[in-house]
Amino acid sequence: MIEYVKGELIDVTPAYAVVETHGVGYGMNISLNTFSAIQGKKEARLWVYEAIREDAYVLFGFATKQERDMFLLLITVSGVGANTARMILSEMTVAEICNVISTGNERVLKSVKGIGLRTAQRIIVDLKDKIISSGIAQELPSNAGSEAALINSSVKDEAVGALTMLGFSPAPSAKVVIAILKEQPDLPVEQVVKLALKQIK
Secondary structure, eight states: OOOEEEEEEEEEOSSEEEEEETTEEEEEEOOHHHHHHHTTOSEEEEEEEEEEOSSOEEEEEESSHHHHHHHHHHTTSTTOOHHHHHHHHHHSOHHHHHHHHHHTOHHHHHTSTTOOHHHHHHHHHHHTTHHHHTSHHHHSOOTTOOGGGGSOHHHHHHHHHHHHHTTOOHHHHHHHHHHHHHHOTTOOHHHHHHHHHHHOO
8 A cells, every 4th residue: 555655746737746756657636735735846745545446546646644534534425436525625625624514514515516415415414523533623723723733743643653553543543642742742752652552542
C-alpha cells in the first residue's frame, strides 16, 4: 500500500498532478484544494488513496492527511464514489465539510455537482458521528480559534501511527493524543505515546 509520495512536482493541473520519486512518475487525481496547496511548488508530498478496480489502477493524491481522511469517509457513503468525493473536496475545505455535516446543511451539499437531495441527506446521517469519532473535526481550527490549531500535526500523526502499530484503533488513539497535545503541546512523540498508553481504554 502506498501511504504517500514525496518528490519533484513534474506537472500539475487543477485535477491532476505528477510527482517523480526515484525515477518513477506517479500520476494522481487531485482536488482543487490540493491544487491550490501545491501550485507553484517544486516539490510536494501527497497522501495517497489507491483505487484498484478490474479495469483500472487509479491514484488519488491529497495535500494533507486530513483531506485524505475526509475522502475516505465520504466514499463509505452509498452513492458517493471517488470522483464525487473529489468533487466535494474541490468545492469545500475539510473544515467546511465538517461544518456542513455537523449542522445538517443539506442545501450546501446538494449544490455540489452530482449530489442529489437523498445523497446529501445520506452523507449527513452517515458521517455526523464519524467525523467526531475519526478525530478529523477536532484537528481543524474553528472560527472561534480552537486550540486544535496549535497542535503539532507531525507529532500527532507519529504518535497515532505508533499506537496503531501497537494494536490500538486509530480513532480513539487520535482523540487521546489530541487531548494530550492540547494540554502539553511541546511534548515529544515518545512522551505523548507513553501518556496515551495510560489513558487508552
